[in-house]
Amino acid sequence: MAEPQRIVIIGSGLAGASAAGALRERGYGGDVVVFGREAHEPYELPALSKELLLGDTDSPHRVHDPDFYEKARIELRLKAEITRIDVGERVIVDSTGVTHSYDRLILATGSTPRRLPVPGGDLPGLRTLRTVDDSLSLRAALTDGTRVVVVGAGWIGCEVAAAARRHGASVTVIDPVDLPLRRVLGPRMGEVFRDLHAANGVTWRLGVGVDGFAEHGVRLADGSELTGDVVVVAVGASPNLDLARDAGLTLAEGGVAVDAALRTSAPDVFAVGDIAAHDHPRYGRRVRVEHWANAKDQGAHVAGTVLGADDPYVTSPYFFTDQYDLGMEYRGLADAERDELVVRGDVDAREFTAFWLREGRVRAAMNVNQWDDGEALQALVDAQATVTPEQLREGNLAELA
Structure with missing residues (x-):
């Protein structure tokens, strides 16, 4: 595959900015252009409902340092609205009617908070949290x-x-x-x-x-x-699919259908983050995840695919929360209503680890106010390890992993 001369990314959130940075880390020397709706340089979302909302900081975590984009020769076009993609002509069109060509295109258009379809659901005084x-x-x-x-x-x-x-x-x-x-x-x-x-x-x-x-x-x-x-x-978010739908890309499972390596149905068009309905090798089905780690990791991974690699994206979903004195990390993908729940530790004291088993295999793990077993939990989840409930409750997790 010949190296592309111009890679365009639609979306200046974590997924898009991570992809741009990873392209340079992989030694790509051509043009990288990132289009984003917001006026702010790319930032991460978790702090918006955590540290920033709590008042522990006044700004979110930036994806890259402010001078990174200029040094890396990444063209960051903020306050830019893309209205159309023509996959046949390999161009995108912005809201002013200007056409921009691409050799490879990465869609990282993210999500928009849902509104309830009830009387008054569109009142301007109702608040959502996304930016x-x-x-x-x-x-x-x-x-x-x-x-x-x-x-x-x-x-x-x-x-x-x-x-x-x-x-x-x-x-x-x-x-x-x-x-x-x-x-x-x-x-x-x-x-x-x-x-x-x-x-x-x-x-x-x-x-x-x-x-x-x-x-x-x-x-x-x-x-x-x-x-x-x-x-x-706060009733969830809807993936921004209009551009992909209008461009004729295949949709599935509420998102843009991508293969194991994050390629869409159109040649040289890729999708990552909230919109990507990913054919996940570990789970044998399409998975669409709206979490920080997925945006970051898919953004970094797709850079290799864009440049000709064929490695599947196999990372397990991960997310975390902090509420009052409870901190939690969750790894994997469980069917919580059907999988067997196994708890290790003291639930009443809110110091425990929960596991979800299906057919004797670890599908997900959640550690609450316990931070020493992260690597073991990740290994158990990634391997979908076969274990007994008793081993999880009493055994050495590192040895089990």
């Missing part, structure tokens, strides 16, 4: 005594609730599911997070959905109403 500006604006509103209503008990909703309580706000969290994080962690671990937030003063309204929004409140499906000075909608 640094969102986070700083929300932080300014989380003052002592403020009434905060969070719709959604997933990761973002729980982290927003924890930050709001840190700032002295009163917090109510609504979700139609009966436990926070149940879909990801299952009922027992969902209880851990429910009890954690309750112990820190959060009021739960679980098992009830939202029927609509008003200027200063939320109407629930059971007919009750909640008043909020701040209402945050």
Whole structure:
């Protein structure tokens, strides 16, 4: 494969910026152009619902140092909206009508927070959390005594609730599911997070959905109403697929279908991060992951594919959270409602490791307030090791790995 002269990346988030940096690390000497909607240089998202929202920092973690792009000869075009891709002509078109050619194209268009399709769901006063500006604006509103209503008990909703309580706000969290994080962690671990937030003063309204929004409140499906000075909608994100769809790329599993090495159905077009429905060799199916590590690692990996390598992307999903005094890391991919849960340690003290087994193999592991076994947990998950529950509860994890 001849080396491309011009590689274009649509998306200036973690996945796109990681891909750009990795191209230079691999010695690529041609043009690298990154288009991004935001005015900010590429930054990472986790701090937006953690350190930045808590007030522990005033800026997110940058993907690269500010002078990196100039030194690496990466052209960073911010506040740029791409409106069309023509895979036949190998060009993209921006919102001003200007056409930009490419030899290879990487799509890293990320996601947009979902809105609820209910009356008032598009009110401008409803807050979502996706950008640094969102986070700083929300932080300014989380003052002592403020009434905060969070719709959604997933990761973002729980982290927003924890930050709001840190700032002295009163917090109510609504979700139609009966436990926070149940879909990801299952009922027992969902209880851990429910009890954690309750112990820190959060009021739960679980098992009830939202029927609509008003200027200063939320109407629930059971007919009750909640008043909020701040209402945050945290009901997940939708991958930004319009460009890929309109370009005729194959879609699957809610994302852009990519093969094991992150190639799309169009020649010389690749997709990474939130939008990539990846044919994952480890799991034997397509996997689409909306987490920090996936964006970073896929971005770095795709650089090799773009330059002619054929190595499959095999990294296991990873994510983490910090809420109050609970820190957690999760590795792997479990079906939490069906897989066997095995717990090692003290759940009541919130110092434990949870494992999910399927057919006797480790599918996922989550360490809570325990930090010594990370490498062993990663090895067990990557190997989908065959172990017994008793070995996981009592055995030496490093030896098992």
